[in-house]
Amino acid sequence: LACAALPVPVAELSAHLEQLSTAPGRTSPLLGTRDQFNVDIRATVDGQLAGATTIIRRYAAVGVSASEVDNGRVKGLFYQPASVTGIPVVVVAGPGGGAWRDAPALLASRGHPALAVAYFTYPGLSASLESVPIETFAEANRWLSERTGAARVAMLGVSRGTEAVQLTA
Numbered sequence: 682l683a684c685a686a687l688p689v690p691v692a693e694l695s696a697h698l699e700q701l702s703t704a705p706g707r708t709s710p711l712l713g714t715r716d717q718f719n720v721d722i723r724a725t726v727d728g729q730l731a732g733a734t735t736i737i738r739r740y741a742a743v744g745v746s747a748s749e750v751d752n753g754r755v756k757g758l759f760y761q762p763a764s765v766t767g768i769p770v771v772v773v774a775g776p777g778g779g780a781w782r783d784a785p786a787l788l789a790s791r792g793h794p795a796l797a798v799a800y801f802t803y804p805g806l807s808a809s810l811e812s813v814p815i816e817t818f819a820e821a822n823r824w825l826s827e828r829t830g831a832a833r834v835a836m837l838g839v840s841r842g843t844e845a846v847q848l849t850a
Contacts, residue, residue, distance in 0.1 A: 761794055
């Protein structure tokens with residue numbers, strides 16, 4: 682039994698990883714998040730194709746829109762669901778910096794307006810995780826509350842982003 686999960690065809694893998702490793706803000710060749718990607722599944726028996734299918738994976742459901750945010754200290758991406766059914770969420774990434782894209786897209790796909798707030802390694806921000814004003818996250822909460830008209834917002838942090846969430850709370 683053999684299994685492989687690759688973001689591009691095998692012949693393109695080296696070039697793909699090289700491109701990711703040299704992207705601004707990247708320190709290692711991480712697999713990128715795209716709006717959608719196909720997962721090709723093939724089963725073989727004794728070297729003969731027994732069956733095949735393609736699964737389409739999307740981070741954002743149809744109708745979710747994403748827009749850049751550049752409002753004072755608040756920078757990042759805002760994900761607006763097609764239909765709001767949940768409370769808004771400020772999403773804070775970890776030590777890689779930038780604006781985390783997959784979790785906010787998934788949240789918006791389930792009805793939660795989501796702001797992926799960036800606090801370093803993002804256009805207009807420091808390239809390093811040093812001296813980040815905690816007010817950045819309070820302002821992100823206010824921005825999202827005003828944008829959505831919600832009285833309260835939730836916060837979600839991953840890795841070092843959890844520190845910002847805890848301090849903001």
